Amino acid sequence: MAAITIEGVSKRFGAAMALEQLDLNVADGEFVALLGPSGCGKTTLLRIIAGLETRSSGRVLIGDRDVSDLPPAERGLAMVFQNYAVFPHLTVFENVAFGLRMQKRDEATIRRQVNRAADLLQIGPYLDRYPAKLSGGQRQRVAVARALAVEPAVLLMDEPLSNLDALLRLEMRAELKSVLKEAGTTTLYVTHDQTEAMGLADRIAVMHKGVIEQIDTPTRIYSKPSSTFVGGFVGSPPMNFLKLEAKNGVLACEGFSMPLAHDGPVLLGFRGEDVRLVDASQGLAFAVRVVEPMGSHLLLTGQVGGERIRVVAAPQAEIASGMTLGLQLDAARVVVMDTQTGKAL
Amino acid sequence: MTQRATGSFKGWLYGSGVMLLCVWVLLPIGLIGLGAFGGRPAVYQWPKTLMPASLSLDQLAVFF
Amino acid sequence: MPTSRWLPYLLIAPASVFLAVFFAVPLVQTIVLSFDGGTAGFFGNYQRMLGDLNFNVSLRNTFMLVLTVVPLQMMLAIGMGLMLQKMQRGRDVVLWIWTIPLGVSDLAAGLVWLAILQNTGYLNTFLFHLGVIDGPTAWLNSETPVTLFIAVAVAEIWRSTAVVLVIIVAGLQLIPKEFGEAAEIFGASPWQKLTRVTLPMLKPSLQSALILRTVLAFEVFAAVYAIGGRNIPVLVGEAYVWQRDNQNYSVAAAYAVLIMVISLAATAVYLRLLREKPEARA
Numbered sequence: 142m143a144a145i146t147i148e149g150v151s152k153r154f155g156a157a158m159a160l161e162q163l164d165l166n167v168a169d170g171e172f173v174a175l176l177g178p179s180g181c182g183k184t185t186l187l188r189i190i191a192g193l194e195t196r197s198s199g200r201v202l203i204g205d206r207d208v209s210d211l212p213p214a215e216r217g218l219a220m221v222f223q224n225y226a227v228f229p230h231l232t233v234f235e236n237v238a239f240g241l242r243m244q245k246r247d248e249a250t251i252r253r254q255v256n257r258a259a260d261l262l263q264i265g266p267y268l269d270r271y272p273a274k275l276s277g278g279q280r281q282r283v284a285v286a287r288a289l290a291v292e293p294a295v296l297l298m299d300e301p302l303s304n305l306d307a308l309l310r311l312e313m314r315a316e317l318k319s320v321l322k323e324a325g326t327t328t329l330y331v332t333h334d335q336t337e338a339m340g341l342a343d344r345i346a347v348m349h350k351g352v353i354e355q356i357d358t359p360t361r362i363y364s365k366p367s368s369t370f371v372g373g374f375v376g377s378p379p380m381n382f383l384k385l386e387a388k389n390g391v392l393a394c395e396g397f398s399m400p401l402a403h404d405g406p407v408l409l410g411f412r413g414e415d416v417r418l419v420d421a422s423q424g425l426a427f428a429v430r431v432v433e434p435m436g437s438h439l440l441l442t443g444q445v446g447g448e449r450i451r452v453v454a455a456p457q458a459e460i461a462s463g464m465t466l467g468l469q470l471d472a473a474r475v476v477v478m479d480t481q482t483g484k485a486l
Numbered sequence: 487m488t489q490r491a492t493g494s495f496k497g498w499l500y501g502s503g504v505m506l507l508c509v510w511v512l513l514p515i516g517l518i519g520l521g522a523f524g525g526r527p528a529v530y531q532w533p534k535t536l537m538p539a540s541l542s543l544d545q546l547a548v549f550f
Numbered sequence: 551m552p553t554s555r556w557l558p559y560l561l562i563a564p565a566s567v568f569l570a571v572f573f574a575v576p577l578v579q580t581i582v583l584s585f586d587g588g589t590a591g592f593f594g595n596y597q598r599m600l601g602d603l604n605f606n607v608s609l610r611n612t613f614m615l616v617l618t619v620v621p622l623q624m625m626l627a628i629g630m631g632l633m634l635q636k637m638q639r640g641r642d643v644v645l646w647i648w649t650i651p652l653g654v655s656d657l658a659a660g661l662v663w664l665a666i667l668q669n670t671g672y673l674n675t676f677l678f679h680l681g682v683i684d685g686p687t688a689w690l691n692s693e694t695p696v697t698l699f700i701a702v703a704v705a706e707i708w709r710s711t712a713v714v715l716v717i718i719v720a721g722l723q724l725i726p727k728e729f730g731e732a733a734e735i736f737g738a739s740p741w742q743k744l745t746r747v748t749l750p751m752l753k754p755s756l757q758s759a760l761i762l763r764t765v766l767a768f769e770v771f772a773a774v775y776a777i778g779g780r781n782i783p784v785l786v787g788e789a790y791v792w793q794r795d796n797q798n799y800s801v802a803a804a805y806a807v808l809i810m811v812i813s814l815a816a817t818a819v820y821l822r823l824l825r826e827k828p829e830a831r832a
């Protein structure tokens with residue numbers, strides 16, 4: 142019913158390109174998280190979908206309707222703004238009820254929907270207050286409740302939980318997910334928080350400099366990044382990359398080899414937790430520089446050849462800085478990238 | 487508040503509103519400017535013309 | 551630190567002294583003067599003022615001018631402010647043009663409109679060429695009170711709307727654009743957006759503009775005098791006549807005090823009517 146289709150949308154601000162020939166499909170009822178560094182164009186994309194910003198080229202479809210030139214109100218969506226935009230002159234109740242009032246719903250419906258949204262976001266006790274008397278996190282939840290109260294077919298959220306403490310965020314995240322699934326709301330959700338994106342999303346779209354680098358399931362984004370950017374941006378610690386030389390259809394280094402239909406220099410990418418730590422005499426020589434105990438694991442930072450590598454070890458392993466260990470890679474858990482383009486081969 | 491491309495009729499209506507208000511502000515100032523150069527007879531001249539009948543700088547001499 | 555308690559008072563002291571010397575003292579003197587009735591008693595000057603032939607007329611004219619000019623110019627300025635906000639190109643130039651009357655004194659503004667509206671003025675020339683009138687026609691004397699009143703109101707609106715515009719433009723710029731956008735997304739029509747979001751959020755600016763303009767409008771004088779002379783008496787004009795022509799400073803002071811009381815009352819009304827709930831302030 143309400144899938145979002147974006148076809149070749151570009152946005153130019155003066156000389157700067159904020160979005161470049163961007164394509165994106167969000168299926169009906171799907172939850173897609175937009176992940177990307179600051180300034181990559183996430184907010185701009187949401188604003189173009191919402192009709193708040195003109196596009197320089199391209200089309201936006203919601204359902205099978207071309208909404209490219211429709212005003213925001215006629216696009217049938219709701220939005221949570223990055224800076225909340227909660228009306229300061231209205232009480233929390235009236236803020237949440239705003240969309241319903243504009244739709245001229247009857248008082249009983251308004252009361253019911255507002256209370257439902259308020260309960261969900263745990264702002265019930267503040268319904269009579271004015272936003273100035275709320276904390277940043279509470280205001281943010283009012284903004285989310287205002288969007289949920291109209292039960293939109295399409296929901297655009299710009300970092301809606303960024304101001305909540307870790308515990309509340311975890312709770313809200315679970316609530317949001319179940320409510321949106323149940324209602325079958327098509328959701329595009331901008332976040333900086335990778336774990337949030339991983340936990341919530343059916344698919345994650347990783348954006349970089351105005352294009353979508355990769356859109357895929359969280360697992361595949363994590364383990365099979367399509368570019369060095371995605372590998373380096375997603376995951377903590379980020380993916381490691383080693384520069385190797387492929388010869389005669391084989392990519393090999395100490396204690397590792399795999400077939401590869403490409404000759405010349407390539408980048409071998411692997412996750413810090415996908416390596417086996419062995420004796421220094423086997424595998425790649427890894428000189429440990431820093432050992433950080435993270436509780437659930439040890440984070441080792443060191444060098445292989447001249448390159449910095451981060452590796453995860455078991456929490457009780459006896460490793461000290463200055464030691465040299467061996468790294469063994471698993472051919473099933475690596476990605477190979479082109480050195481020039483940074484794209485997967 | 488958005489910069490959406492307004493329909494051509496709306497845009498035209500809007501532009502003429504802005505122009506009208508500019509004229510409303512500027513016209514009286516322009517006319518008094520004419521009066522200032524018109525000299526004494528221009529005050530009672532009838533009907534008035536856009537170019538004053540006797541162009542003179544006498545009125546401005548008051549300042550010197 | 552004990553000194554820090556006095557520091558704020560110390561810092562506002564120069565301004566307070568300035569106000570006391572140049573504002574409070576003349577004010578008190580005026581009030582004292584207005585009650586200095588000589589043989590006629592304590593309220594003698596006020597009785598003379600009330601008994602004055604022109605008093606009722608000037609009070610009515612002043613109120614009518616305020617009630618006509620202020621609402622019209624508020625609406626005009628809000629419209630202009632919203633237009634400016636929508637503009638993409640040339641915004642600065644248009645704002646500059648629209649604020650030119652700020653630099654025109656009220657007497658000059660009166661003379662400008664006199665030149666346009668007098669018997670042999672530009673308006674009549676225009677009407678003459680259109681064939682509406684046959685020759686010089688008078689609009690500004692005591693036989694034509696309605697057109698005279700309109701002329702004064704127009705001149706006042708022309709001259710003093712720019713101040714309101716400046717206040718409103720500043721206020722509009724303080725409202726982040728996301729508020730209007732949120733209203734649009736949730737289905738508000740342009741009119742609803744204006745009445746339910748923009749104007750309520752603009753309330754502090756509207757209040758300032760209203761107070762400023764109302765107080766100044768009660769003091770209207772020079773433009774009226776330039777256009778209509780005493781054909782349209784107003785309160786300040788009467789004070790002027792009593793002071794200059796009748797050489798009676800006490801009755802003039804009584805007029806001055808009356809104008810001040812009216813202004814204060816109007817300000818109090820605005821502050822009450824437009825009071826923001828303190829908790830609603832962003």
Ligand SMILES: Nc1ncnc2c1ncn2[C@@H]1O[C@H](COP(=O)(O)OP(=O)(O)OP(=O)(O)O)[C@@H](O)[C@H]1O
Binds near residue numbers: 154158180183184223
């Ligand atoms: N109104 C504007 N005028 C000019 N440039 C703009 C405008 N809005 C955004 N940009 C530019 O477009 C780019 C994308 O901005 P955008 O707000 O979409 O980033 P973002 O991904 O949402 O960042 P963040 O995560 O920090 O919110 C930025 O480089 C920004 O400077």
Ligand SMILES: [Mg+2]
Binds near residue numbers: 223
């Ligand atoms: Mg953003």
